[in-house]
Amino acid sequence: MTTLGIGPEARRRLGARRTAEIVADELRRQIIDGELSDGDLLPRQELLVEQFNVSLVSLREALRILETEGLVSVRRGNRGGAVVHAPAKASAAYMLGLLLQSDYVPLADLGTALQELEPMCAALAARRPDRGETLVPKLKEINDAMSEHIDDGARFTEIGGQFHDEVVRGCGNHTMIAVVGSLETLWTGHLNWWAEETAARGEYPSMNKRRIALTTHTKMTDAIEAGDADRARKLAARHLSDTQAYFMESDPEQRIVALSPQALARRKR
Secondary structure: OOOOOOOHHHHHHHHHHHHHHHHHHHHHHHHHOOOOOOOOEOOOHHHHHHHHOOOHHHHHHHHHHHHHOOOEEEEOOOOOEEEEOOOOHHHHHHHHHHHHHHOOOEHHHHHHHHHHHHHHHHHHHHHOOOHHHHOHHHHHHHHHHHHHOOOOHHHHHHHHHHHHHHHHHOOOOHHHHHHHHHHHHHHHHHHHHHHHHHHHOOOOOOHHHHHHHHHHHHHHHHHHHHOOHHHHHHHHHHHHHHHHHHHHOOOOOOEOOOOOHHHHHHHHO
């Protein structure tokens, strides 16, 4: 009769995995609690091995766990090391994008979600008592930048994405900021790619359509500044619907593709 179980080697690997998870948990806690700041370089691996009293195998597995989560990036070579990354919406957007991509979700589905959620953020932003000091100046600055770069379609779209990002962040509700901000980041990645492609082909929307978009941003800013939550919500809903209809016109069946934080950073350079 055969006895089921795991052998010594499998048991050793399992033990190393558990140890790695304990180390990853502690490093993750330090990052989330701010004990390790964004951009910090972790101590050398031999020092971390000594600090945690674990094997090099377990430590490297812990770093791989955190790298998968986007909390560290491990550089190899003589100038190697692990760089800390504070939790960011780009990482959350990437994981969400992978989930939606694996389910073959169409981009239009993401657009529908934003049409429902982002106008709520605009309304919340209009209700903030400190909006005049914290949000409105930023929105006006972005609108000025859009006006300045209205001749550059790709740049115009990129700056326009910053406007929507600020509206979401300006809603003041941390859960909405995290959830809707991740959706916004995922959508903006696709929108910026489309803008670059259409601009390169000379097919970017006309100057008249750009002015309409900028005018709507200005009206949304005015509504938020005036504290008119209902008008801010309606303007945001109509603007998103119009923009998405134009964007999706060329390929209404396109699917969501996850963009890693590294890919997004490269696109901005």
